[in-house]
Amino acid sequence: MIKLLIFGPTGSMGKLITKLALEDKEIDVVAACDVTNIGEELAYIAGVKDPNNIKISDVKYLTEVISQAKPNVAIDFTIAPATEKNCLICAENGIRCVIGTTALSQEFFDKFEELIKKNHSPAVFSPNMATGVNVLFKVASILTSYLADWDIEVIEAHHHRKIDAPSGTALKIGQIISETLGSDFETIAKFGRQRGPNKRRVGAKEEIGIHSIRGGDIVGDHIILYAGPGERIELKHQAHSRECFTNGSIKAIKFIADAKEDKIYSTDEVLGL
Numbered sequence: 001m002i003k004l005l006i007f008g009p010t011g012s013m014g015k016l017i018t019k020l021a022l023e024d025k026e027i028d029v030v031a032a033c034d035v036t037n038i039g040e041e042l043a044y045i046a047g048v049k050d051p052n053n054i055k056i057s058d059v060k061y062l063t064e065v066i067s068q069a070k071p072n073v074a075i076d077f078t079i080a081p082a083t084e085k086n087c088l089i090c091a092e093n094g095i096r097c098v099i100g101t102t103a104l105s106q107e108f109f110d111k112f113e114e115l116i117k118k119n120h121s122p123a124v125f126s127p128n129m130a131t132g133v134n135v136l137f138k139v140a141s142i143l144t145s146y147l148a149d150w151d152i153e154v155i156e157a158h159h160h161r162k163i164d165a166p167s168g169t170a171l172k173i174g175q176i177i178s179e180t181l182g183s184d185f186e187t188i189a190k191f192g193r194q195r196g197p198n199k200r201r202v203g204a205k206e207e208i209g210i211h212s213i214r215g216g217d218i219v220g221d222h223i224i225l226y227a228g229p230g231e232r233i234e235l236k237h238q239a240h241s242r243e244c245f246t247n248g249s250i251k252a253i254k255f256i257a258d259a260k261e262d263k264i265y266s267t268d269e270v271l272g273l
């Protein structure tokens with residue numbers, strides 16, 4: 001049985017994942033930590049009728065929560081500074097993490113990987129747990145290899161509460177395109193282009209524009225625009241609901257519980273793409 005610790009159970013993603021995890025026969029939710037709704041019934045917060053007698057704990061007592069509840073897997077969809085702190089504590093304690101939070105630093109990944117190897121606690125990190133998006137990553141790489149001399153732009157849209165911009169998914173798409181083109185993403189990425197009259201567009205090998213829209217309750221849209229002379233192709237993914245992310249997250253929890261290599265897995269490995 002998987003003994004699961006949930007970070008951020010009161011959040012948009014956390015609530016939905018909590019509901020699915022509480023209803024799953026292979027998962028035993030043993031603890032949940034947040035900065036809000038401390039002491040409240042977890043099942044009530046997630047909208048599940050049967051109480052499981054787990055109350056939300058204050059994340060500042062994480063070490064004590066771990067030693068009492070003894071989870072073997074943790075899932076984290078919170079905010080970058082929280083994930084970076086909490087998941088290092090988990091890896092230090094040999095707990096396997098599934099991370100969906102975006103905008104994490106390279107410094108965190110370096111430390112996290114060291115602990116994963118030291119404590120044999122593999123993890124899954126994915127900026128997007130949706131099956132369709134992970135297929136889009138593959139298709140983008142193929143399309144880019146055929147259209148290397150076209151202009152390529154990435155446009156994403158999310159709800160107005162989203163903290164980071166561009167989205168982690170848009171950044172991953174940009175990295176996939178630059179890798180395929182043999183370019184350095186950090187050098188060629190242009191975020192929300194604005195410039196004077198004397199500059200002109202120079203092609204994707206030298207410049208990939210990444211544009212973010214924030215509005216209303218948009219769950220998550222990503223468009224990759226390939227524009228050539230006299231024609232264009234648009235690859236588009238739209239999340240209709242958060243279900244596509246939560247289903248992928250539950251698969252990731254089950255996958256990581258049995259994973260053998262001490263490393264950070266990606267969603268295409270979880271989904272076997």
Ligand SMILES: NC(=O)c1ccc[n+]([C@@H]2O[C@H](COP(=O)([O-])OP(=O)(O)OC[C@H]3O[C@@H](n4cnc5c(N)ncnc54)[C@H](O)[C@@H]3O)[C@@H](O)[C@H]2O)c1
Nearest residue numbers: 008010011012013034059078082100101102127128129245
């Ligand atoms: N990988 C994916 O498929 C995917 C999908 C959707 C969202 N996301 C990412 O997941 C993250 C969360 O998104 P959301 O829309 O659910 O956000 P949200 O703001 O609705 O929820 C964040 C939750 O984190 C909690 N929190 C804050 N600090 C904490 C701490 N120190 N310890 C524990 N909990 C803490 C908050 O109380 C809140 O409940 C974002 O980074 C977002 O980009 C990833």
